[in-house]
Amino acid sequence: MSQTLIAYFSATGRTASIADALSSTMEADVFEINPAVAYTNEDLNWNNDQSRSSLEMKDPSSRPEISNHVEDMSKYDTVFIGFPIWWYREPSIIDTFIDSYDFTNKKVLLFCTSGGTGIESAVSNVKKMIPEALSVEGKRLSNIKEAKQWINKER
Numbered sequence: 001m002s003q004t005l006i007a008y009f010s011a012t013g014r015t016a017s018i019a020d021a022l023s024s025t026m027e028a029d030v031f032e033i034n035p036a037v038a039y040t041n042e043d044l045n046w047n048n049d050q051s052r053s054s055l056e057m058k059d060p061s062s063r064p065e066i067s068n069h070v071e072d073m074s075k076y077d078t079v080f081i082g083f084p085i086w087w088y089r090e091p092s093i094i095d096t097f098i099d100s101y102d103f104t105n106k107k108v109l110l111f112c113t114s115g116g117t118g119i120e121s122a123v124s125n126v127k128k129m130i131p132e133a134l135s136v137e138g139k140r141l142s143n144i145k146e147a148k149q150w151i152n153k154e155r
């Protein structure tokens with residue numbers, strides 16, 4: 001039987017609410033990506049070029065530590081990965097998540113929330129990171145209604 005995972009990172013709750021809507025619409029396990037060190041409001045301040053998020057996002061090799069782990073990634077054939085857009089792309093902690101597992105032959109569906117930036121750069125970055133995946137697609141989701149419509153189309 002096909003199995004689906006919804007993994008997501010959310011710093012201020014918007015992506016979390018979309019992940020909730022997705023999981024209530026389909027049969028899936030849910031995994032919240034927890035940073036080993038939680039992001040404070042000051043860490044998220046994009047107006048400060050020395051804030052933690054600014055420093056992480058300026059450094060393509062940055063891989064912020066995650067404190068939890070998906071127990072058995074091998075059992076999923078479809079993996080949703082949700083995140084907020086930070087500096088026009090996926091937050092570095094999503095790169096940590098992607099580096100941590102084998103996505104061979106998995107269908108990877110990215111979703112994001114943002115202030116307006118699309119998901120295209122994130123999709124292109126993630127595709128390069130996991131060429132072994134069956135497919136990598138993505139969608140920016142503005143609200144719960146849109147999230148539910150997307151899932152009904154994907155299935």
Ligand SMILES: Cc1cc2nc3c(=O)[nH]c(=O)nc-3n(C[C@H](O)[C@H](O)[C@H](O)COP(=O)(O)O)c2cc1C
Nearest residue numbers: 010011012013014015084087088113114115116117
């Ligand atoms: C450090 C940082 C950088 C951001 N950069 C962008 C950006 O480049 N484009 C954009 O549209 N929104 C940007 N945002 C806004 C977030 O993508 C948006 O508020 C998102 O919905 C937050 O999701 P969350 O509540 O799940 O953390 C940024 C937010 C933060 C904290």
